[in-house]
Amino acid sequence: MRKNTVKNLRKAAYIAWKDVRIYYFSTPTVMMGLLFPVLMFLTFWIGRGLSVSEALPGLAALTVFFGSSSIGVTTLALERTKGTFDTQLAMPVSLLTIILGKTIASFLYGLTITIIPVGILAVVSHHQVASPLLLLISIAFSAIASAGLGMILSASAKHVHEAMTPLNIIRIPMMFISGIFAPITSLPAILQYIAYIMPLTHMVSSLQYALLGLGNIQIFLINMGALVLYTMLFMIIAAKRLENSLE
Amino acid sequence: MNAIKAENLTKYYGNFLAVNNISFEVRQGEFFGLLGPNGAGKTTTIRMLTGLLKPTSGTAHVMGIDVVKNPVDVKAQIGVVSETANPYPEMTAWDNLMFAASLHDIQKKERKEQAENLLKLLGIYNRRNEKVENFSKGLRKRVAIAMALIHDPSLLFLDEPTAGLDVQSARMIREFLRRLNERGTTIFLTTHYIEEADMLCDRIAIIKNGKIIALDSPENLKSAKRREKVIEVSFDRYVADVEKSIAKLSTVSRVKKRGDKIRIYTSNFPKTIQEISRFAEENDLEIVSINTLTPTLEDVFVQLTGLSSLDIERMEQIGRLRKLRARGK
Numbered sequence: 001m002r003k004n005t006v007k008n009l010r011k012a013a014y015i016a017w018k019d020v021r022i023y024y025f026s027t028p029t030v031m032m033g034l035l036f037p038v039l040m041f042l043t044f045w046i047g048r049g050l051s052v053s054e055a056l057p058g059l060a061a062l063t064v065f066f067g068s069s070s071i072g073v074t075t076l077a078l079e080r081t082k083g084t085f086d087t088q089l090a091m092p093v094s095l096l097t098i099i100l101g102k103t104i105a106s107f108l109y110g111l112t113i114t115i116i117p118v119g120i121l122a123v124v125s126h127h128q129v130a131s132p133l134l135l136l137i138s139i140a141f142s143a144i145a146s147a148g149l150g151m152i153l154s155a156s157a158k159h160v161h162e163a164m165t166p167l168n169i170i171r172i173p174m175m176f177i178s179g180i181f182a183p184i185t186s187l188p189a190i191l192q193y194i195a196y197i198m199p200l201t202h203m204v205s206s207l208q209y210a211l212l213g214l215g216n217i218q219i220f221l222i223n224m225g226a227l228v229l230y231t232m233l234f235m236i237i238a239a240k241r242l243e244n245s246l247e
Numbered sequence: 248m249n250a251i252k253a254e255n256l257t258k259y260y261g262n263f264l265a266v267n268n269i270s271f272e273v274r275q276g277e278f279f280g281l282l283g284p285n286g287a288g289k290t291t292t293i294r295m296l297t298g299l300l301k302p303t304s305g306t307a308h309v310m311g312i313d314v315v316k317n318p319v320d321v322k323a324q325i326g327v328v329s330e331t332a333n334p335y336p337e338m339t340a341w342d343n344l345m346f347a348a349s350l351h352d353i354q355k356k357e358r359k360e361q362a363e364n365l366l367k368l369l370g371i372y373n374r375r376n377e378k379v380e381n382f383s384k385g386l387r388k389r390v391a392i393a394m395a396l397i398h399d400p401s402l403l404f405l406d407e408p409t410a411g412l413d414v415q416s417a418r419m420i421r422e423f424l425r426r427l428n429e430r431g432t433t434i435f436l437t438t439h440y441i442e443e444a445d446m447l448c449d450r451i452a453i454i455k456n457g458k459i460i461a462l463d464s465p466e467n468l469k470s471a472k473r474r475e476k477v478i479e480v481s482f483d484r485y486v487a488d489v490e491k492s493i494a495k496l497s498t499v500s501r502v503k504k505r506g507d508k509i510r511i512y513t514s515n516f517p518k519t520i521q522e523i524s525r526f527a528e529e530n531d532l533e534i535v536s537i538n539t540l541t542p543t544l545e546d547v548f549v550q551l552t553g554l555s556s557l558d559i560e561r562m563e564q565i566g567r568l569r570k571l572r573a574r575g576k
């Protein structure tokens with residue numbers, strides 16, 4: 001059992017490394033990775049009279065959420081179009097291992113494109129991060145949950161647009177009720193309930209604690225627990241959807 | 248132990264019955280072909296046997312392992328070259344093989360030796376460091392075959408391996424598969440190229456509308472058909488509707504035009520020869536050549552599947568279209 005788990009994790013790592021090599025080092029992906037957080041930050045920051053410090057949790061949450069959830073969608077749909085996904089399916093790996101491998105790759109991408117701009121902005125604006133370690137943990141957990149969400153929608157898509165359209169339908173409304181632009185407490189009661197079942201809300205809340213010290217460690221731990229649950233749930237649903245799509 | 252044992256395999260896609268309760272066995276070391284028209288259920292069958300698709304009902308054991316219960320264990324024992332599967336174009340041929348080897352959990356030293364051997368055998372060793380995106384379809388198929396054989400499986404599945412390939416690549420792949428089979432690898436091949444199946448396979452199953460309608464060696468299948476004789480005749484000039492006129496002769500069962508030759512199927516050989524001579528005289532035609540032919544596997548296929556020669560041409564046309572599409576890529 002344990003031997004099998006180690007073997008599956010190793011295979012997932014090979015799949016992740018293959019994705020990183022093929023897709024994430026490519027020029028368009030690197031450019032998107034660099035431009036995306038800059039544009040996201042400017043959209044979020046300009047005209048709102050916020051200091052860089054106040055804008056940082058929102059920037060970090062949006063970058064990690066959009067970055068990690070988008071990249072896996074692109075790679076899986078591209079592989080299906082090119083017929084390389086079938087090659088992978090013929091190998092002795094379970095669908096869950098494939099999903100895990102792709103999630104790890106998306107997680108690494110989201111982690112990198114978030115840490116670099118947040119780090120640079122924190123240094124440039126002389127912002128004192130409340131807890132660098134919790135910030136790293138928070139970005140990592142957010143990246144893996146976001147990657148899992150992307151996997152759900154890409155699992156049955158044969159083309160990039162088939163996954164991107166529903167993904168944006170889910171992501172964009174989520175952005176407005178997750179506490180990035182306005183505190184959740186200022187939302188109508190029904191939206192507050194919805195907000196708490198959204199993974200992005202837990203990402204924003206944990207990043208606010210790690211970057212600004214808002215909230216407390218108990219809430220931070222609840223947010224982390226929620227993100228772990230979301231990750232597991234998303235991956236299981238993604239593997240199931242992938243299995244159904246092969247029929 | 249049989250390499251494959253399929254029992255009552257059935258697959259529905261919604262209400263559509265793609266594979267209908269098929270049972271067969273493939274012996275170890277055998278070169279087995281699954282032949283059928285497009286949409287007959289060949290690919291669905293191969294996908295069920297390789298663990299890519301769950302059957303609606305029935306079971307299949309591949310190398311003694313239940314493929315429905317343990318698809319990953321089956322995949323570790325077999326190699327699969329599916330029609331739709333491609334190597335990663337962004338990676339080199341070598342990296343593709345290393346990736347396949349890593350998913351098969353092969354030790355680093357062993358995977359390098361195995362990859363070198365395979366690339367040399369398939370004639371692509373000198374191009375191992377080139378990205379696959381620069382390769383022709385034939386070369387890509389060779390890389391796909393090498394990836395499927397990286398763990399030295401004792402059973403190899405191939406779904407239409409030569410579809411759309413140029414003559415040289417197709418011939419090279421056939422020769423490679425023949426040698427692989429001689430070394431003891433069991434091969435399960437699906438194809439719609441009837442000649443290919445005839446050339447390579449020890450036994451052939453013909454599938455139509457999801458059901459196996461014949462299963463035997465190519466020669467046995469042909470001998471069952473030998474009651475019918477085939478005469479091939481060519482005249483010095485073409486007369487409009489000559490084949491229709493010949494088809495009306497009393498002893499002729501059917502007629503096919505093949506280039507400048509006319510293939511005549513009959514059960515009364517001497518009388519048909521007489522009738523053809525008379526027909527030539529009456530129409531002022533000179534017989535340039537006249538030969539008797541033994542039935543081909545295609546004849547058997549046509550008879551069993553009920554396909555017309557037009558359908559066969561269409562099948563071949565699809566092959567040619569695939570080839571053109573591949574060239575366009």
